[in-house]
Amino acid sequence: MGFDPRRWRPGPGRQPVTANLDGLLAENASLHREVRQLRQQLEQLRQPRPQDGGSRVSNGAAPTITSQLVERWGQAMARHPGWSGLRIGPPGGLRGLVEELRAQAWNPALSLEEGLNRQQAGLGAELEAALRGPHSRSRWAVRAAFALYGPRASEWLSEEPLRVVVELRRRLERGEQRRGTRTANHSATGDPTDGPSAGARPKRKPAPPDPRGEALRLLGLEAGASRDLIKRTYRQLAKNHHPDLGGDAEAFLRLDAAYRLLMAR
Helix, strand or coil: CCCCHHHCCCCCCCCCCCCCHHHHHHHHHHHHHHHHHHHHHHHHHHCCCCCCCCCCCCCCCCCCCCHHHHHHHHHHHCCCCCHHHCCCCCCCHHHHHHHHHHHCCCCCCCCHHHHHHHHCCCHHHHHHHHCCCCCCHHHHHHHHHHHHHHHHHHHHHHHCHHHHHHHHHHHHHHHHHHHHHHHHHHHHCCCCCCCCCCCCCCCCCCCCCCHHHHHHHHHCCCCCCCHHHHHHHHHHHHHHHCHHHCCCHHHHHHHHHHHHHHHCC
8 A cells, every 4th residue: 555644643752744735735736737738738839720711921920911801891892882883894994993093103113012012011912812813893893992092991991891982983983074075075076087187297296294293293392392391391281181180082192192202212
């Protein structure tokens, strides 16, 4: 039989081994239970985690935009009664709107994804991976929203998806009106297939656009304005046009793009 200290009695003049042996045994059992729990947690951490099916940025962090999130945004926008009126195009439609907005960006030479990467590292790559798949109204509406709102598009799509649809429809209708006006003017000037009249001078090619000049005019500045003057003017105008302060979102985006262009020397 094993030795049980609780049954042992010391001889005359000797002190007992311990006065709290039951407490020590209970504490030892508790420590064993904690060790088992820690081992179970460690095994859970060692198990590989399932992939979420979305894209991942280069640093290994969880993506902010996934294909599942794009699908949820599309479902939320589809609740708008005018959702079915959004055409993909071309001509016009959501694809035409994306190209039109990119042409107005601070650097039109960049694609939408490249421009988003400049504004927020990895954002364009995430969007590109999340939108892979067949063309659909949802995917092109999300792409148009990012062309319109930039990095803040995620907030708009998550919090105000119906207002996004309203704004996209407004932009598309305005584009249709512009194209209709150009067609009417073109028809009023005569048959485009008619050749030039004898002796008519060839038309000069329009001068290439001057992006910096347009940016300066938007800020109300003249050529040669210093960087400090550009900064001061931009800050003052930004306060007047910022959407969070009651300003127009479109005007603020144009102002921000002009400022970025002028400061990119």
